Amino acid sequence: MNLSPFLTFFLLTVVKIVIVLVITLTSVAYTVLLERKVAGRMQNRWGPSRVGPFGLLQPLADGIKLFLKEDLMPLAIQKPLFVIAPIIALSCALVSIAVVPFGPLTEVHVHGQPGFDLFDISNINIGLLVILGITSIGVYGIALSGWSSNNKFALLGSLRATSQMISYELALGLSLVGIVLRAGSLNLRTIVASQSAHGALSWNILGGFQIVAFVVYLISAFAEANRTPFDLPEAESELVAGYHTEYSSMKFAMFFMAEYANMITISCVATLLFFGGASSPWGNALPNIGGAIGAAIFPVLWFVLKVFCFLFLFIWVRWTIPRFRYDQLMAFGWKVLMPIAIVNILVTALVMSVRS
Amino acid sequence: MQLALFIIFAALAVAGALNFLLQRHPINSALSLVVVMLSLAVLYWSLGAEFLAAAQVIVYSGAVMVLFVFVVMLLNAGEEERTTGSRAAYFAGIPGAAAVFCLLSFVFLSESKTLGSSNLGGYLNDGTVNIVEISKILFTRLLLPFEVTSILILVAILGAVVLARKEPDPKVVTSSTDAAGVIVIKEKV
Incomplete structure (x- = not known):
């Protein structure tokens, strides 16, 4: 094989993108199953258990069902926007996973390449800003879906979603500034590396004293993903189904997948920024098992475990806590979370300047 | 590669800008403006201004334009009526715009040596970190x-x-x- 360096890089990147996309979509499907199973156990029932062993093939059945359903489109919609809105929502939810490093920096030397990173699609200097930016673009999917449906409930749902996401984006962004100050970089790999000195003790949530920032981040992330207790945009007792009232078949499925893909991205970011990313909790205290392959595989397992814990927390909260009232939600975001996040930045900066 | 990126996104920006003017519905215009801003962000990035690109996406297309779309949705603004335009616009506006365009292109073309040039997309390869430099300049000088x-x-x-x-x-x-x-x-x- 004699490919030019650019072509080699391009082909390898496409392969990586396909692999990450397939893994993400599969985990989206199984997060839905996990949600239904956990919800069932919390309500003292079984959850889906008929399709395959323990109901494990349920996501497949759901997917086929949604594919085969009739794609209804009301007559009075704004058609181009109605079609493009779920695409925006889903693609924005999936794109931000591209900058997440899943494992340690493992470089493979293919001919003509200085070093090809195995465990992330792209390692860029402003990874954190890219995630924030793509999240902020994702609002359009929801805003347009409600407006183009030409339906009062859908419009109300999307207005709620838009104002909620704009408000909580501020608190979310501000809560991450403390981390950036400590790491001195917006590169996600550098941020992970800054927490790797003493295992769990040097994670930002413990050794970095960023637990306040973590709580602010978690609450605003719930609001960003439109999950309970902040799922007012689709509050079924008031707004039928909120912004996706008029959607059916695969278009509905795209919104559904976007919600779960957003949950996964948020869990990944929380893991990277506050829980040391792919590092193990005991750092270098225990010897490595399995040589070079073990050194590459075990961090990925740690990463997946941490992300899974966050996903479980999302589901747990959804089936435990009731919904907020809308004015409470707005007041909480602006009057509680944002001042706390700003105070956290000030305190972190003060401590850092005193120490240095 | 870099040239292809530049051509694609420059064409997208121009097409978005034209669509912004030609669309009659405010929401469609606002969305074309978002397309223009996003393509500009890609162009900034290919010139090495990564922080500017991210700020463009987060502030302009993520916050300002969302607010615009929100207001248009909330007021439920209808389609604009198309008028023939004022006579002053035809007699003064078009020659004026052409004159400004000619003047700008003359200045840029004649002064292109003194303005210096930037290697298009050259920064994408070696990954310079310029956020530190930007913040140093911003908070000192x-x-x-x-x-x-x-x-x-x-x-x-x-x-x-x-x-x-x-x-x-x-x-x-x-x-x-x-x-x-x-x-x-x-x-x-």
């Missing part, structure tokens, strides 16, 4: 303009709050809620 700008924005926010605040109606003496939660307004006689 340009500290005063930076702070003055933030005060200016603060004044603008305060002005908006003052303008949007409701004046207390002189007719209404008291407004209170009764036991059933209905607002009761007593008027002055």
Whole structure:
């Protein structure tokens, strides 16, 4: 094989993108199953258990069902926007996973390449800003879906979603500034590396004293993903189904997948920024098992475990806590979370300047 | 590669700008503006200004334009009516615009040597970190303009709050809620 360096890089990147996309979509499907199973156990029932062993093939059945359903489109919609809105929502939810490093920096030397990173699609200097930016673009999917449906409930749902996401984006962004100050970089790999000195003790949530920032981040992330207790945009007792009232078949499925893909991205970011990313909790205290392959595989397992814990927390909260009232939600975001996040930045900066 | 990126996104920006002018519905215009901003962000990035690109996406397309779309949706603005345009626009506007365009292109073309050039997309390969340099310049050499700008924005926010605040109606003496939660307004006689 004699490919030019650019072509080699391009082909390898496409392969990586396909692999990450397939893994993400599969985990989206199984997060839905996990949600239904956990919800069932919390309500003292079984959850889906008929399709395959323990109901494990349920996501497949759901997917086929949604594919085969009739794609209804009301007559009075704004058609181009109605079609493009779920695409925006889903693609924005999936794109931000591209900058997440899943494992340690493992470089493979293919001919003509200085070093090809195995465990992330792209390692860029402003990874954190890219995630924030793509999240902020994702609002359009929801805003347009409600407006183009030409339906009062859908419009109300999307207005709620838009104002909620704009408000909580501020608190979310501000809560991450403390981390950036400590790491001195917006590169996600550098941020992970800054927490790797003493295992769990040097994670930002413990050794970095960023637990306040973590709580602010978690609450605003719930609001960003439109999950309970902040799922007012689709509050079924008031707004039928909120912004996706008029959607059916695969278009509905795209919104559904976007919600779960957003949950996964948020869990990944929380893991990277506050829980040391792919590092193990005991750092270098225990010897490595399995040589070079073990050194590459075990961090990925740690990463997946941490992300899974966050996903479980999302589901747990959804089936435990009731919904907020809308004015409470707005007041909480602006009057509680944002001042706390700003105070956290000030305190972190003060401590850092005193120490240095 | 870099040239292909530039051509694609420059064409996208121009197409978005034209669509912005030609569309009759405010929402469609606003969305074309988002496309223009996103393509500009890609162009900034290919010139090595990664922080500027991210700020463009987060601030302009993520916050300002979302607010625009929100307002258009909330007011449910309808389609604009197409008029033939004012005569002044035809007689003064088009020659004026052409003159400005010619002047700008003349200046840029004749002064292109002194303006210096940037290697298009050259920064994408070696991954320079310029956020540190930007913040150093912003908080040392340009500290005063930076702070003055933030005060200016603060004044603008305060002005908006003052303008949007409701004046207390002189007719209404008291407004209170009764036991059933209905607002009761007593008027002055």
